Amino acid sequence: MLRTGLRNYINNFKGFRREVWILALITFINRAGTMVLPFLSKYLKENLHFTYGQVGWIMVAFGLGSMLGSWLGGKLTDKIGFYKIMIFSLFTSGIAFFILQYITSFWGLCIGMFTIMAIADMFRPAMFVSLFVYAKPENRVRALSLVRLSVNLGFAAGPTLGGLIILGMGYQGLFWVDGSTCILAILIFALKVKEKKRIPPAEGEIPTIPNRKSIYNDKPFWLLLLTIFIIVMVFFQIFTTLPLYHHEKFGLTEVQTGMLLSLNGLLVFFLEMPIVSQFERKQTNKIKIIALGALCVALGYFVLLLDSWIFILIISIILLSLGEIFAFPFSNAVALNRAPKGQEGQYMGLFTMSFSLAHIVCSKTGLDIIDNYGYQTNWIVMGSLAILALLCCVWLHRMLQTERLANKI
Template sequence: MLQQAVSRYFNNYKGFSREIWILALITFINRAGTMVLPFLSKYLKEDLHFSYSQVGWVMVCFGLGSMIGSWLGGKLSDKIGFYKVMIFSLFTSGLLFFVIQFITSFVGLCISMFSIMIIADMFRPAMFVSLGAYAKPENRTRALTLVRLAVNLGFAAGPALGGLIIMGIGYQGLFWVDGGSCIISILIFALLVKEKKKEKTTMDHFENAERKSVFRDKPFWIFLFISFLTAMVFFQLFTTLPLYHHEQFSMTEFQTGLLMSFNGLMIFFLEMPIVSYFERKQVDKVKIILFGSLCMAISFYLLLINAWAGILIVSMFFITFGEMFAFPFSNSFAMSRAPKGHEGRYMALYTMSFSFAHIMSSKTGMEIISRFGYSANWFFMGSCGVLAMIGALWLRKIQSTDN
């Protein structure tokens, strides 16, 4: 029985091309080295002594840069190809991470975070388009899930290691590791994966229709609103929650890193079987996203219980299931609506919804905390999860009338 279960688990990982496995590998290396983001709010608050409002503004610049980068990455992927965009983005942002550690002024960090994220987040829509190019159509959702698993496995190792680096040599060590991981991962990609050219005839055929349809695709825009809300709630994991761990429960950076690693490990072991199960059962993607929004709402309402540190683990359990339900299938939903040859534009809008969420999440969360306290923020974020559920119900209703 156990052998059968193990065999079934590993069957979920069969059928991927060599390029997809290499994409997963470089994503793991890059994400394991991405230690700046989980500790950025703590670095700004505790090391550079910024106010809550200043931390919020740096995060706004981070998110604005991310939005512009996402749009540029999608546009350029359709124009010059995802391959060139991916290599330029990771290599250049790796070099910039080495430099940014020496900038410590508020205005300097706002400008530098904005600039680095324009270049760094050109990678995301390009990477999504590359999955469409290298994965078979029937494997696309699982390929997206495989790359997400690589992200989360790296994320399981990264924050815990990052906490040790901070305690050992300080925050500056994170910037060196982050920059180095960007450069190493993209060099592996450039050496092992050949560029796959797009068929020009396909692009010409769809260009005019797609340019009109993306802005008239009402279900897609409702979907983007849902994605924005779920991402806004989820990003509290990187902005306000690490501060809350320290201020409410006196947790160290290493303890915060371990809690985030719990999130990454759960996803590594459970997400692929969950995705494979829902795909086999052909469950409607929007219905799964709805359940994901519910789990995220519950996770933040639970944080209103602030007298017991164990609630952080219970809350993390719910937000992790929310992430596993919402994000793989929202990726897949966005890809499924994109006309062939112009996936970059659709994926740019999808990733921009996450970037906009990053802007709103950090600034809104920090402002609510500074004015009304942590409990008010947890209630607000839980209510955003409920609003995402209502959006998903609306989208399902539109889909049923269209069919």
């Protein structure tokens, strides 16, 4: 039984081109080194002694830079190609992380975080388009999941290692490791992957939607962006308010918080690919899967209302991880499939911008709610927003059904 299960799990990883595996490898290296982000709010609050409000504004600058980077990355990817954007983004952001550790003033960090994220997040839409080019058409959803697994495997190792580095070297050690892994990852990519132009559609492949005059007229796509924005905004509490909650409510150390966050990465690593493969085989409607993810995220915060039991933290992480598994890869796939040929960068740029905007709203809103009303109110608000995202999925499902019927006429 165990051998059969292992064989079935390994079979989910077959059929990828060499370039897709290299993209997964550099994503893992980069993500494992991204140890600053899970501890950023703690670093700003406890080491630099900023107020909750100041931490919130620095995280807003972080998100605004991410939005600009996502938009620029999408635009430039369509104009000059994903390959050059990926190399520029990771190499330059690696250097920028080395410099960031020496900035300790409030306005300096606002400007520094804005700049570094504007450069770093040019990578994301370019990476999504690279998967579209290098992955076989029938493997694109699984290729997205493979790269996401690399992200989460790196994330499983990163926070725990980050907690140990903080204890041994202090927070400055995180900046050195983060910058170094950015540079290492992109050197591997440049040496092992040759630039490849866009590929024509596979034989028999039909674009999901006809070419549109403007992306801004694609109403279902904008509703998808709103839906994923809400889900991500709520989910991102795992990086901003949850680490603070672990310490202030239950007295957890950085290492213990890192281990809890690592559980999220491990669950996604072991469960996402089999779940995605199973849904793909059954051809389950992707919008329904995203709705299931929104429900899991809502429950992940509602259970935190039972705050007299420390093990509720584990249950919450499990539910949030399931929400991530259901919502993120399939929303990626829906967005990429709606992009007309030649506009993939623009579509994925706006898609990744929704993540960045979610980070802005999440950080400021969550910390302000906690500062004024406490953690319990924040969990109620975030769980309710996730339910709103579920209702948006219902609306989007009906809108897409109407669109399909109209196209058949």
